[in-house]
């Protein structure tokens with residue numbers, strides 16, 4: 001699956017976006033940035049800080065994105081995870097070849113995102129992504145290239161444990177911010193929630209104005225915890241403008257995904273984001289997705305509905321949402337909208 005050229009070569013056609021979909025890098029907003037929230041006072045043993053709850057709630061309403069620092073996940077655990085994915089992508093591409101698949105029903109696979117353009121043609125994103133479940137480990141261990149299997153599994157097991165408890169803690173704080181019981185959102189995800197991991201690799205690109213590392217999208221799950229390498233590239237849309245998310249040492253980027261937008265009846269936002277490329281340095285990220293069990297029924301939470309806030313979305317089974325997601329593969333822009341209730345004729 002050799003798909004990338006060296007940075008001093010020109011950009012192959014299959015990666016070149018039509019003009020209207022290009023990143024327009026000079027227009028990226030440099031004055032605004034997503035909030036940075038210190039979680040020092042929110043560890044399991046500490047009493048709840050209402051100030052932190054308030055900051056998170058505000059970030060969820062205004063940006064749908066924030067970074068967290070002093071989150072309690074040991075630096076070494078993150079370092080080992082980042083090293084394992086770096087080593088994975090640094091293997092000769094033949095070693096990863098057998099993992100490559102365009103079949104989205106495969107739960108472990110290496111793939112490229114693409115954008116469907118007019119005429120049905122597919123333009124590839126300038127990235128490689130490797131997705132797999134969090135558990136059980138046996139389901140994906142055998143797929144990993146042998147050279148990195150032990151290292152990856154060791155790093156991932158520790159990492160998944162830490163991110164699992166961080167995610168539950170964040171869902172608790174977000175629930176309280178919505179005026180709900182602390183365990184409300186976690187319960188909405190059900191038993192055996194859909195938890196997936198995805199590493200993203202963005203090699204240097206000869207012409208960053210023509211390509212996209214990941215085209216604009218919202219995440220389909222409930223919550224994403226993202227670890228990024230030192231090279232920036234992630235941008236978040238706010239009021240139609242793109243703002244960059246800087247790399248902060250020992251921080252995680254948190255973003256709300258579609259299911260929280262629906263559960264919160266539109267109060268908290270799952271916003272569009274994208275990743276741009278650069279011609280100097282490779283970039284890596286590890287996204288940990290928290291989603292509902294596919295059999296769970298999702299819809300606006302009863303306590304958040306009243307006369308002033310009628311339900312914006314109909315109830316659906318999460319598996320239905322997943323089906324819609326795969327139907328929209330390559331466009332992915334009207335996902336939640338497919339479940340909206342129209343109040344036009346009221």
Ligand SMILES: O=C(O)CCC(=O)C(=O)O
Pocket residue numbers: 198200214219226228233234273275284285287
């Ligand atoms: O690489 C990044 O910074 C973002 C990745 C992302 O948006 C995703 O995996 O959904």
Ligand SMILES: [Fe+2]
Pocket residue numbers: 217218219273
């Ligand atoms: Fe994303």
